[in-house]
Amino acid sequence: MDVVLTGTGSPLPDPNRAGPSTLIKADDCHVLVDAGRGVVMRMAGAGSLPVFLRAVLITHLHSDHICDLNDVITTHWIMSQGNVALPIYGPPGTKEFVNRQIHALEADISYRIEHHEELTNGPLVEVVELAAGEQFMIGELLIRTAATEHAPVRPTLGYRIEQNEIAVALVGDTVPCEGVDELAREVDAYVQTVIRSDLVSLSPNSMMHDILDYHSDVQQAAQTAERVNAKRLVLTHMVPAPNQEQYSDWIDEAQKHFHGEIVIGEDLTTVSL
Numbered sequence: 604m605d606v607v608l609t610g611t612g613s614p615l616p617d618p619n620r621a622g623p624s625t626l627i628k629a630d631d632c633h634v635l636v637d638a639g640r641g642v643v644m645r646m647a648g649a650g651s652l653p654v655f656l657r658a659v660l661i662t663h664l665h666s667d668h669i670c671d672l673n674d675v676i677t678t679h680w681i682m683s684q685g686n687v688a689l690p691i692y693g694p695p696g697t698k699e700f701v702n703r704q705i706h707a708l709e710a711d712i713s714y715r716i717e718h719h720e721e722l723t724n725g726p727l728v729e730v731v732e733l734a735a736g737e738q739f740m741i742g743e744l745l746i747r748t749a750a751t752e753h754a755p756v757r758p759t760l761g762y763r764i765e766q767n768e769i770a771v772a773l774v775g776d777t778v779p780c781e782g783v784d785e786l787a788r789e790v791d792a793y794v795q796t797v798i799r800s801d802l803v804s805l806s807p808n809s810m811m812h813d814i815l816d817y818h819s820d821v822q823q824a825a826q827t828a829e830r831v832n833a834k835r836l837v838l839t840h841m842v843p844a845p846n847q848e849q850y851s852d853w854i855d856e857a858q859k860h861f862h863g864e865i866v867i868g869e870d871l872t873t874v875s876l
């Protein structure tokens with residue numbers, strides 16, 4: 604199984620980091636977790652395309668995690684010629700979000716149908732809203748959900764994806780909580796969106812201080828990884844985004860609390876499990 608970080612950015616625009624998303628490639632079964640800015644471009648860079656996706660899993664409805672879902676839907680439609688539905692899973696609210704996306708694309712959809720007979724079916728999606736504590740199969744992948752904590756964003760979900768003996772946890776934006784521990788227990792890779800609270804708290808922008816209470820900082824992510832005995836901690840969605848000279852500082856911070864492997868994500872970083 605390959606875990607490809609298709610976007611390691613945050614809401615803050617960055618020329619080198621697409622918005623948050625992660626692609627799981629398990630043989631020819633591709634599953635996308637979240638669909639941030641630039642996701643389809645980065646999927647192409649990862650040797651994938653929306654038409655290869657067996658599912659999209661959404662962690663929560665913050666715009667940075669879903670703003671390019673429309674591109675995933677449209678590109679999937681064009682390339683599949685509307686013959687296959689794109690399965691999209693997410694917390695309650697996902698159905699309405701997807702319906703509204705399709706509604707927003709109505710003019711485009713009608714132009715394309717008028718121009719290409721093959722597209723007559725329109726974009727087909729199959730949205731499944733999930734609760735915490737569910738489990739289901741996508742091909743050979745076992746998917747489990749748990750509740751995460753990112754209030755005032757509610758509800759939010761994290762995912763654990765297993766194939767044979769390999770497991771990866773993709774928990775999205777959350778503070779440490781029971782759900783994250785459950786999903787990340789003994790995993791081969793625990794992918795966590797993180798901030799550096801020591802740096803963010805220095806920001807002169809008071810809105811930045813608001814993000815401190817609903818994200819894991821590096822120390823907390825490392826403590827979680829240690830507590831659940833994860834093999835690897837993969838840091839993504841880093842705020843403030845470090846440059847390469849600052850990576851060692853981030854790793855030092857995590858190593859104080861976690862003794863496994865630490866991966867600082869860049870776009871298209873691939874962790875092979």
Ligand SMILES: [Zn+2]
Nearest residue numbers: 623665667776
């Ligand atoms: Zn986010």
Ligand SMILES: [Zn+2]
Nearest residue numbers: 663665753776
């Ligand atoms: Zn968020």
